[in-house]
């Protein structure tokens with residue numbers, strides 16, 4: 472054998488050894504699949520007892536990318552970007568490509584797409600003029616089945632995203648009609664833990680509708696506290712409508728109350744991520760991500776589904792920048808000039824300050840998370856959460 476053919480033989484042997492090493496685990500598994508390991512190989516279909524839905528309002532794929540670059544100087548450093556299950560959630564309304572929070576969140580909560588401006592009603596609604604059929608929300612399904620429920624928002628607790636969990640209205644602007652619905656539920660005893668902002672404006676709209684926080688409190692024997700710290704530990708179903716809310720503290724407080732529920736719980740947490748003010752919006756995403764990491768550390772993923780998504784996307788794009796340099800160069804000068812232009816041109820970031828039509832990320836971990844995959848309409852997330860609990864939706868009401 473010549474040296475050259477010996478070298479060829481040796482490398483051929485090495486190659487074949489490498490190949491068999493690479494193939495053998497799969498080949499060893501193949502015969503066993505008829506037996507005990509078939510169940511292990513089948514897709515995981517664990518039932519969820521609890522579902523937590525995190526909604527970063529207006530956080531599209533590019534928002535998560537920019538938030539990671541701003542905070543960590545590298546892409547894909549957010550905690551949620553490490554979650555195993557990912558899909559792309561399509562947010563359009565029945566008539567328009569670009570969604571607002573009302574349609575976006577109603578679709579997720581009810582499994583029925585509707586019109587922009589409409590809160591959890593069928594698309595036969597005409598905004599501000601005519602009601603559609605109320606579409607049953609996940610929170611209502613949960614209440615009906617005796618679960619404990621919670622709704623938390625960095626924004627007004629009567630604004631579209633939280634409203635779509637507990638209310639039905641033909642116009643997202645009717646806060647005087649929306650907020651009281653939290654106290655007059657169609658199923659169960661209504662939202663158990665309600666923490667949000669917007670106290671002054673909700674108070675004004677209640678007054679215009681001939682009501683008030685005090686009147687609602689008395690009528691339903693439920694105090695409406697102005698600060699999280701005011702709600703006593705003895706109150707197991709606290710309502711806090713603050714001027715501003717510490718979402719992190721509010722969420723951990725809500726978990727204290729919800730996690731002892733024998734039948735399980737549904738919790739929705741919204742944190743605003745509009746990037747009209749790009750630093751503020753991106754920092755909110757980073758703060759929300761840290762909160763989600765803290766929540767994940769507290770729950771049992773064997774019986775809890777954690778789902779992160781947005782109600783619609785937003786026109787923020789990183790189109791420059793390099794490692795080791797600040798992403799938001801030029802932001803301070805823009806902020807000082809108090810610009811109100813539609814297009815914000817920073818050195819490395821362009822913000823088209825409007826909602827946009829492209830899909831938003833849906834990320835999931837825990838029981839039932841494997842159903843989040845591929846491109847799908849936002850209504851699929853309703854199905855994902857219902858299936859995680861093992862529940863069937865009611866038959867359609869016929870409209």
Ligand SMILES: [Zn+2]
Pocket residue numbers: 528529571572573575632782783
């Ligand atoms: Zn929104």
